[in-house]
Amino acid sequence: MLRGLWKLTWPEIKIFLREPMGAFGSVLFPVLVFVIVGRFAGNRITPGNLSANGFLRVGLPVFVSVMISLSGVISLVTIMSIYREGGILKRLRATPLRPQTILTAHVLVKLALTALTMALTVLAGKRYYPAHIDCPIFGFTLALLISTWSILSIGFLIASIVPTARFAQPIGAAILYPMIGVCGLFVPVHSMPPALQAVARFLPLTYAVSLLQGIWKGEAWSAHLGDVAALVFVFVVFTALSSRVFRWE
Amino acid sequence: MGASGTPRPAIQVSRIRKSYGTTVAVADVSFDVREGEIFGLIGPNGAGKTTTMECVEGVRRPDAGQISILGLDPFHDVYQVQNRIGVQLQQAQLQKRIKVWEAVDLWASLYVNPVDGNRLLEQLGLADKRNALFMNLSGGQKQRLFIALALINDPEVVFLDELTTGLDPQSRRTIWELVRGIRDRGKTVLLTTHLMEEAERLCDRVAIIEHGKIIDIGSPEELVGRHCPARTVILATDNAVAEECLRAIRQVENVTRLGSGFTVQGRGDDFVTEVIQCLSENRIRVTDFRTVMPNLEDVFLELTGRSIRD
Numbered sequence: 010m011l012r013g014l015w016k017l018t019w020p021e022i023k024i025f026l027r028e029p030m031g032a033f034g035s036v037l038f039p040v041l042v043f044v045i046v047g048r049f050a051g052n053r054i055t056p057g058n059l060s061a062n063g064f065l066r067v068g069l070p071v072f073v074s075v076m077i078s079l080s081g082v083i084s085l086v087t088i089m090s091i092y093r094e095g096g097i098l099k100r101l102r103a104t105p106l107r108p109q110t111i112l113t114a115h116v117l118v119k120l121a122l123t124a125l126t127m128a129l130t131v132l133a134g135k136r137y138y139p140a141h142i143d144c145p146i147f148g149f150t151l152a153l154l155i156s157t158w159s160i161l162s163i164g165f166l167i168a169s170i171v172p173t174a175r176f177a178q179p180i181g182a183a184i185l186y187p188m189i190g191v192c193g194l195f196v197p198v199h200s201m202p203p204a205l206q207a208v209a210r211f212l213p214l215t216y217a218v219s220l221l222q223g224i225w226k227g228e229a230w231s232a233h234l235g236d237v238a239a240l241v242f243v244f245v246v247f248t249a250l251s252s253r254v255f256r257w258e
Numbered sequence: 259m260g261a262s263g264t265p266r267p268a269i270q271v272s273r274i275r276k277s278y279g280t281t282v283a284v285a286d287v288s289f290d291v292r293e294g295e296i297f298g299l300i301g302p303n304g305a306g307k308t309t310t311m312e313c314v315e316g317v318r319r320p321d322a323g324q325i326s327i328l329g330l331d332p333f334h335d336v337y338q339v340q341n342r343i344g345v346q347l348q349q350a351q352l353q354k355r356i357k358v359w360e361a362v363d364l365w366a367s368l369y370v371n372p373v374d375g376n377r378l379l380e381q382l383g384l385a386d387k388r389n390a391l392f393m394n395l396s397g398g399q400k401q402r403l404f405i406a407l408a409l410i411n412d413p414e415v416v417f418l419d420e421l422t423t424g425l426d427p428q429s430r431r432t433i434w435e436l437v438r439g440i441r442d443r444g445k446t447v448l449l450t451t452h453l454m455e456e457a458e459r460l461c462d463r464v465a466i467i468e469h470g471k472i473i474d475i476g477s478p479e480e481l482v483g484r485h486c487p488a489r490t491v492i493l494a495t496d497n498a499v500a501e502e503c504l505r506a507i508r509q510v511e512n513v514t515r516l517g518s519g520f521t522v523q524g525r526g527d528d529f530v531t532e533v534i535q536c537l538s539e540n541r542i543r544v545t546d547f548r549t550v551m552p553n554l555e556d557v558f559l560e561l562t563g564r565s566i567r568d
Contacts (some may be wrong), residue, residue, distance in 0.1 A: 013364075016364055016367040020356060020363075021353075024355045024356050028355065092353075096349055096351050097352060097353060099317070099350065100347055100350040102317065103317050103340070103345045104345075105341055105368050106368055
């Protein structure tokens with residue numbers, strides 16, 4: 010069924026890295042932000058008071074991870090709409106490639122780049138971060154991939170309905186980035202006003218952030234099965250929706 | 259087709275219809291494409307050529323009607339069909355930054371029995387562009403790459419949609435040569451064009467299509483003979499009795515003075531011969547002599563009352 014999947018995924022990775030903004034925007038930029046913020050704030054803290062600084066210890070790494078994930082999703086929305094407008098999707102579809110193979114290849118590209126960016130961020134963190142922080146890095150990467158995979162399905166729905174490639178990026182950003190404000194990243198969900206709490210409970214990003222924060226702090230996966238279930242649920246619903254409204258041309 | 263050894267058509271299209279909302283793109287289209295011929299769907303933009311072709315390719319499903327390609331149904335047997343046909347889509351693009359060899363490699367990997375991609379690139383004059391990015395190719399090079407991709411699986415039927423639109427005359431001629439080569443290797447070609455010159459030079463048979471309906475089908479010569487039997491001779495002479503002599507020819511219908519000569523219109527296969535004979539018998543000295551043959555452009559004008567360029 011997925012004949013040609015790797016054959017399509019590998020050139021797509023190469024093509025993406027050839028984009029002048031591709032490699033920089035979605036791989037190097039998050040790493041750079043991480044290093045700069047870490048350095049800037051790091052000068053004023055020592056390992057001694059690190060535990061007191063919640064944002065640096067948990068917030069910043071999770072924030073950067075969420076940014077990696079969302080920029081991957083927005084990039085998917087943009088690429089899908091460019092491919093549709095340019096007739097590339099239609100051309101690929103007139104081959105023995107199954108439609109789901111074409112879409113899966115793009116999800117794999119985004120997940121691979123998310124993992125790569127994460128690895129670079131961790132390496133940069135080891136080098137530049139003020140204190141050595143122990144975190145279950147493989148578990149955290151897995152949590153990030155699950156979150157990204159889930160949010161990518163929202164990206165597909167957005168990609169299905171944006172009218173032209175020119176609008177893809179702004180519309181994607183306008184839908185996804187505001188979620189960051191109410192997902193519990195900066196203000197814990199339980200200390201928000203009830204109305205915002207209700208909103209937060211509807212946002213998939215809330216569950217992604219909860220999962221990422223928990224795993225980063227070393228909590229067990231069993232404590233976050235609810236988050237994982239919510240993310241899988243989001244994936245199923247949005248994939249079903251976008252498979253109904255997705256346009257190839 | 260009878261049992262008299264006539265091969266089964268490569269493509270049979272029977273009364274297909276396709277609408278987009280309230281717009282009827284294809285109203286009623288039927289035609290057969292014989293094995294080994296270049297068959298052209300010709301007509302103005304928006305006539306329904308591309309929709310018809312995409313229905314045969316299995317990319318689009320018609321609202322009504324039957325299509326058979328290589329004896330298969332393009333929708334039920336879609337993956338089987340796609341392995342045996344090659345497709346070039348109108349105004350398609352590839353990823354801007356994919357390299358030529360990567361595209362050929364990717365396409366080759368999608369089919370069961372691909373041909374040698376390097377040889378194909380050589381045949382199409384793209385060997386030195388192997389490492390070029392798609393976005394840096396010229397229009398003609400892009401079209402040749404699309405032909406390469408359409409041929410990568412050694413298809414039995416090749417679809418070419420508006421193949422040379424937007425190309426300069428030089429690239430156009432090169433591509434025509436390539437398409438004839440495809441036919442000469444025994445493949446069937448279905449193409450669309452709104453360029454009558456292209457249809458005349460390339461197609462064994464054409465179907466003229468307008469407003470989603472086929473008006474007539476035949477070889478370019480047949481269509482011209484059927485709908486535009488009139489021939490025109492333009493000659494220049496200062497002989498005073500020429501007009502009288504020309505009017506006396508049986509096949510001549512009209513003689514009009516044109517500057518220092520005449521435009522002579524008539525019909526019938528012997529018309530031109532008769533005019534020449536008349537000139538020589540009467541020892542009329544001419545300084546210029548041209549015959550103007552009607553072409554598909556005129557056929558289209560005759561059939562639809564408007565020029566295909568309008």
